[in-house]
Amino acid sequence: MQTKRITFKAKGLPYLLVAPQLAVTLVFFIWPASQALYQSVLQQDAFGLRTEFVGLANFENLFADPLYLASFKVTMVFSFGTTFLSMGVALMLAVMADRVIKGATGYKTFLIWPYAVAPAVAGVLWWFMFNPTIGVAAYAIRQMGYDWNHTIDGNDALILIIIAAAWKQISYNFLFFLAGLQSIPRSLIEAAAIDGASPFKRFWTIVFPLLSPTSFFLLVVNMVYAFFDTFSVVHATTAGGPGQSTSILVYKVWRDAFESLDLGGSAAQSVILMLIVIALTVIQFRYIERKVEY
Amino acid sequence: MATILLDQVRKVYAGNVEAVKGVSIDIADGEFIVLVGPSGCGKSTLLRMIAGLEEISGGEIHIGDRVVNNVEPADRDIAMVFQNYALYPHMSVYDNLAYGLRNRGVAKGEIDSRVKEAARILEIGTFLDRKPRQLSGGQRQRVAMGRAIVRQPAAFLFDEPLSNLDAKLRVQMRIEIKRLQKALGTTSVYVTHDQLEAMTLANRLVVLNHGRIEQIGTPLDVYEAPATTFVAGFIGSPAMNLIPVKAKEGGLALETGEGLLAPNGHGVAQAILGVRPEDLVLATDGVAAPGGLSLEMTVIAVEPVGAESYVHGTVEGLKDDIVMRAGPKTDYAPGSRLKLTAVPEKLHIFDAQTGARLNA
Ligand SMILES: Nc1ncnc2c1ncn2[C@@H]1O[C@H](COP(=O)(O)OP(=O)(O)O)[C@@H](O)[C@H]1O
Ligand SMILES: [Mg+2]
Numbered sequence: 090m091q092t093k094r095i096t097f098k099a100k101g102l103p104y105l106l107v108a109p110q111l112a113v114t115l116v117f118f119i120w121p122a123s124q125a126l127y128q129s130v131l132q133q134d135a136f137g138l139r140t141e142f143v144g145l146a147n148f149e150n151l152f153a154d155p156l157y158l159a160s161f162k163v164t165m166v167f168s169f170g171t172t173f174l175s176m177g178v179a180l181m182l183a184v185m186a187d188r189v190i191k192g193a194t195g196y197k198t199f200l201i202w203p204y205a206v207a208p209a210v211a212g213v214l215w216w217f218m219f220n221p222t223i224g225v226a227a228y229a230i231r232q233m234g235y236d237w238n239h240t241i242d243g244n245d246a247l248i249l250i251i252i253a254a255a256w257k258q259i260s261y262n263f264l265f266f267l268a269g270l271q272s273i274p275r276s277l278i279e280a281a282a283i284d285g286a287s288p289f290k291r292f293w294t295i296v297f298p299l300l301s302p303t304s305f306f307l308l309v310v311n312m313v314y315a316f317f318d319t320f321s322v323v324h325a326t327t328a329g330g331p332g333q334s335t336s337i338l339v340y341k342v343w344r345d346a347f348e349s350l351d352l353g354g355s356a357a358q359s360v361i362l363m364l365i366v367i368a369l370t371v372i373q374f375r376y377i378e379r380k381v382e383y
Numbered sequence: 384m385a386t387i388l389l390d391q392v393r394k395v396y397a398g399n400v401e402a403v404k405g406v407s408i409d410i411a412d413g414e415f416i417v418l419v420g421p422s423g424c425g426k427s428t429l430l431r432m433i434a435g436l437e438e439i440s441g442g443e444i445h446i447g448d449r450v451v452n453n454v455e456p457a458d459r460d461i462a463m464v465f466q467n468y469a470l471y472p473h474m475s476v477y478d479n480l481a482y483g484l485r486n487r488g489v490a491k492g493e494i495d496s497r498v499k500e501a502a503r504i505l506e507i508g509t510f511l512d513r514k515p516r517q518l519s520g521g522q523r524q525r526v527a528m529g530r531a532i533v534r535q536p537a538a539f540l541f542d543e544p545l546s547n548l549d550a551k552l553r554v555q556m557r558i559e560i561k562r563l564q565k566a567l568g569t570t571s572v573y574v575t576h577d578q579l580e581a582m583t584l585a586n587r588l589v590v591l592n593h594g595r596i597e598q599i600g601t602p603l604d605v606y607e608a609p610a611t612t613f614v615a616g617f618i619g620s621p622a623m624n625l626i627p628v629k630a631k632e633g634g635l636a637l638e639t640g641e642g643l644l645a646p647n648g649h650g651v652a653q654a655i656l657g658v659r660p661e662d663l664v665l666a667t668d669g670v671a672a673p674g675g676l677s678l679e680m681t682v683i684a685v686e687p688v689g690a691e692s693y694v695h696g697t698v699e700g701l702k703d704d705i706v707m708r709a710g711p712k713t714d715y716a717p718g719s720r721l722k723l724t725a726v727p728e729k730l731h732i733f734d735a736q737t738g739a740r741l742n743a
Contacts, residue, residue: 197714276469284483285457294482298473321600 122363124132128356156333157341157358164337167251167316169228175255176307179262180300184292186263187270212325239327243334248326252337254322259312260312262307269303270296313366338362384446385460385570386412387433393441394428394594402428404440404594413568417559419581420591421617427542433572434463434540447537457486463540464533468523470515474652476526477501477511480533501533504563521552528560532567539564541573545580553617557583557703572575580620582606590614608731612738615657615731621693621706624663626656626737635732639700647733649741657731660693663707663723671724678723680705682715696721 132143151157218226220237229238239245273296281291319340323329329336329344336344339362348354387410394403410416418426433444435456443450446543453461462483470479477498484494505525515523524544531539533707544560545620546552561584564571568713575581576644581588582602590597590605590613598610615623628635631654658676671677683704692713695704707723713720732741 274467274469276465276467277471278461280469280530281455281466281471281482282436283434283456283461283463284534286482288485295471332528346449 100255107192125356125359125363127358128352130353131356132351132353134205135319143353148361149360151354151357159333160336160338163247163333163335164316164339166247167254167319167335167337168312170247170251171258171315171319172308172311174251175258175311176262176304178255180266180304182259183263183266183270184296186267192324211257212253212322215256216251216326219249234299239331241331243331245357246331246335248321248335250319250326253326254319265303265307266300269300273299305376306373309369312341316369317362318368384412384569386410386445387538387570387572388445389433389441389442390427390445392432392439392444394425394437395440396430396631402594403432403554405449406591406594406596406609407442408489408589408596408599410570410572413570415436415564415571415573415586416587417573417575417581417587418589418591419575419578419585419617420597422576423469424591425594426576426591428594430540430542430572430574433459433538434461435459460537461540462534462536464527464531464544464663466517468527468544468547469517470523470526470530470545472515474638475514476514476518476529479515479526480511480592483534485531486640495534497533498529501529504532505529520548521556524548524552524556528563532563537570539569539571539573541571544556546575546577547572553580556712559582564681579620582618588618592617608740611655611739612655612657612733615733619651620658621656621660621708623659623731624705625703625733626658626698626705627653628656628702629653634635637698637700651741652688652733654741655733655735655738657733658729660706661708662725662729663705666724667723669722672726674722674729676725678705678728680721680723682717682719682721684717685709685713685715687711689714720736 102343105181118175129147130142130144131140132147195366218224219237219239221227227237237245239249277295277299278291281295286294317339318336319337323335323337323340327335329340333341342355342362345351345358387408389406389408389410392403392406393401395401404425406429408416418429420426428437430711432447434450435454437450443452445451446459446461450524455725469510471482479740480498480501480570481494484497489497498511502511505528507525507529508521510518510522515526516527522546527544541560545556548556557580560573565639573581573584575584576718585602587599588602588605592613598605598614600608600610605614605618609618609623616625627638629638630636635654635656663678666672666677678698680694680698682694682696684695686695687695690711692709692711694707694709694713694715698705701704705723707721730742734737734741
């Protein structure tokens with residue numbers, strides 16, 4: 090095959106065209122990242138008058154801090170909870186939709202709308218619904234005999250932010266699962282039906298294994314989301330409380346920087362978060378590169 | 384082992400698409416039936432209704448002594464081979480074969496011996512551990528066959544199983560399927576659009592067109608006495624010459640009134656006259672066979688295909704070209720005029736309106 094090569098007369102034009110993208114990357118990613126790295130090895134006094142180089146002391150302090158370790162644990166529970174809840178619900182919905190639509194594309198586009206709801210709005214929505222005094226959801230749960238109060242009970246609060254964060258991911262996961270389901274040839278399912286597999290068995294022995302590349306991809310995407318993209322959800326729903334019970338890592342970074350004014354400690358936390366995202370990305374590429382595992 | 388009986392089976396898809404319009408076939412135990420017809424004529428739909436993959440809109444399907452209209456595919460005791468093979472891509476060849484048996488709770492030892500036996504018959508024993516993607520097209524085809532035979536079902540259903548293979552492999556697998564079916568004696572329904580495949584495999588052919596049966600019969604019967612002009616044109620390659628004719632004093636002639644073609648034994652005003660390319664011969668000394676067809680053709684081209692040649696030409700007053708089969712090294716210059724004839728026993732007369740065969 091031959092591809093036609095388009096050449097520009099002006100040598101500067103290509104650079105001009107990529108400049109905005111480069112600028113955005115520089116201003117919003119490279120620069121803050123390098124600032125975080127730089128700040129993480131410095132310490133300021135309480136009045137911000139003096140700054141000194143302290144090496145890895147900020148990191149040592151962090152890992153000696155029980156609050157930070159607790160936040161790590163909360164983040165783990167939160168991330169796995171959010172990921173499994175949103176993927177589970179999305180898969181269930183996708184299986185049902187797959188049965189109904191079988192290729193109707195208009196309907197699919199419509200299903201992505203919830204994804205467009207801004208995270209803060211969604212957070213406030215959940216905050217209202219589960220509000221111990223006025224929320225419908227809280228009322229319903231209380232009717233079932235459970236005394237819901239996420240403003241006092243740390244576990245309730247954790248469940249709330251998991252639901253709120255998972256909610257936002259469902260439509261995204263749904264679309265990927267639906268696309269995955271629709272790419273499984275119908276004849277495979279039919280062959281399995283003739284082979285005497287019940288619908289339940291067909292799902293677990295044929296459909297689910299064939300979805301595994303999609304599932305793995307979504308697992309990483311959702312973990313990354315839960316780790317780094319859930320600040321606004323937490324901020325609008327529980328604000329990290331009660332106490333520190335929903336103060337996940339990404340929320341704690343902000344709180345320590347802007348409320349406790351511990352810039353060095355906060356920067357060190359950012360660096361750790363960056364390392365985690367890099368690790369997840371590496372895992373992602375490693376396995377996606379290997380492609381479908383069958 | 385079972386008989387299969389279709390009684391006025393109909394299929395209407397959503398949107399009022401009538402894909403199968405009242406089809407009745409009585410399939411004997413152990414018989415190899417081929418459903419053949421052009422693309423879109425409803426072959427797959429019919430087969431899928433037998434399999435239970437498609438709801439039956441009307442009529443009844445019997446497998447053995449049961450009406451199976453409302454029986455699940457798994458409980459119909461049939462196995463199906465799909466055009467794209469439909470092998471489970473994440474399972475080894477062994478697991479592909481064993482899957483149906485495991486679902487039915489067959490004992491482990493029994494599964495193992497049946498899988499090994501099927502693998503031996505199909506010569507796929509050496510790659511039981513491989514995944515389908517590690518196999519060639521022909522090997523996948525064998526695995527798909529293996530998956531059908533391990534189950535030891537009452538009937539095999541095939542939906543164009545060879546159309547994804549190259550020509551050479553297709554012929555080889557065709558022979559193998561035939562041999563296997565004979566050895567196992569399992570009732571089989573086979574769908575194809577390839578008339579040659581249909582002719583070579585079938586005990587009986589069912590020629591379908593627009594959701595209706597045009598003819599049921601042995602390949603030879605269908606070839607020698609096509610029931611309609613559709614069958615006449617579909618079965619046989621190159622196709623039968625179909626010539627519109629009308630009655631004239633003394634016999635049937637071209638519609639222009641020119642050239643006497645054949646005696647009018649049926650007393651019709653108009654008809655379609657059919658003659659196969661191999662039944663057209665040169666009239667020796669320009670004299671037509673007594674009581675037979677007489678035609679003068681102008682050669683357009685000669686198509687040598689090795690063992691024989693096909694001579695294409697025009698006949699004055701006739702829209703379509705005429706094809707004659709000739710010997711291997713035939714060489715007529717374009718424009719040469721040939722006097723052709725055919726004996727009366729080789730002529731087929733069809734009704735001009737309905738296309739139905741008129742002569743016995
Ligand atoms: N699921 C379906 N919904 C609507 N129409 C269909 C469906 N499947 C097949 N058809 C129509 O039914 C007719 C027969 O199709 P099919 O049985 O697949 O033909 P064949 O196998 O002979 O090529 C075609 O006109 C096709 O468009
Ligand atoms: Mg078909």
